[in-house]
Amino acid sequence: MCEALKTQYQVNEEIGRGRFGTIFRCFHPLSNEPYACKLIDKSLLADSTDRECLQNEPKFMTLLSPHPNILQIFDVFEDDDYLSIVMDLCQPHTLFDRIVNGPIPETQAALLIKSLLEALAHCHRMGVAHRDIKPDNVLFDSADNLKLADFGSAEWFGDGSTMSGVVGTPYYVAPEVVMGREYDEKVDVWSCGVILYIMLAGIPPFYGDSAAEIFEAVVRANLRFPSRIFRNVSPAAKDLLRKMICRDPSRRFSAEQALSKFITFCRRSLRVRVSR
Structure with missing residues (x-):
């Protein structure tokens, strides 16, 4: 020490x-x-x-x-x-511990993802991509404020450069990363979208019995909303998920776009008062 x-x-x-x-x-x-x-x-x-x-x-x-x-x-x-x-001193339990036992109410998921998008939009404005967004890296302080952590895999893109390298965790990594292509900061938005999907559904959108099978499912990116699971999820939430978990990065929302859409979603669909 x-x-x-x-x-x-x-x-x-x-x-x-x-x-x-x-x-x-x-x-x-x-x-x-x-x-x-x-x-x-x-x-x-x-x-x-x-x-x-x-x-x-x-x-x-x-x-x-x-x-x-x-x-x-x-x-x-x-x-x-x-x-x-x-x-910061945070609670011992992460976001993973909060969602591991099944879906959580949409209103609660909305507030959590809004806070995560606030953090992500700030990172991207500063030219930093996190590259390993997952529930294990989302902490909470003593006042229950969400805190994005673990920037060991982060990368600078502030000069407009693209990034490369397979970085991230199988369930949450974007398809362009898996395919070995160059990519931009929108890989973080994909990961946030996957977290939102898991919070609402209780299961990941793409899965398999091994890392290789998960990667194959991610690359196919066949996003589905099974009716028995999503029957109580609003159309606005599903629309946002489609824009965040979009296989084509050029059509995928940026963090700022997702945050703006999410604020509208919260106000109109969930009637939750939020402010930027």
Whole structure:
């Protein structure tokens, strides 16, 4: 653990563990504010891709902060052995834990996806594509505010450049990524659309018994709305899903378009008062 971290924060109990590091609860002695500290063991970074992810997370989180729906970074400490990132303290359960047991009401799904689209639109305005949008990377703070996290796979596209490389998680990755084509930031919109579909249906739109089968289903992109599952889902929600989970990226909504459409959808179809 970095000595500089220990001199500025009191590090307490472990609250989570990931592939490369451990998350601890900590607090600042002067302000007495609680935070989370992600301690990354550099010895576990096996290749250049892992090391790039290590540097991406604090770089992009710093660029994108502050935003009410993006996990905020407060301090970074690094030595030869560890990288320590002090950030928002969130609840132990992610969006995945909220949706794993089946569909959730459309009004609740609308508010969650609106917050996620707010975060995504901000990322894209700043020229950053997340590239690994999935429920596991969506957290909630103590006030239950949604926080987009894990920018290890993020990429800069602000100069108008396209991106490449198979990055993401099978159920949520866009078809152009699977096919090895160059792509733009709309891959994130596809992933958000898949999350919305899962929240409303309780199942993913494209699935299989293996990663290869899932990828094949994603590439076909045969989007369906089974009547027995979607009988209580509004036409407005299904229309939005078609525009977000659109196989042709040139016709797929941008994050800004999806957010604008979603605000109209919330106001007119769900009668939920929202403001940008």
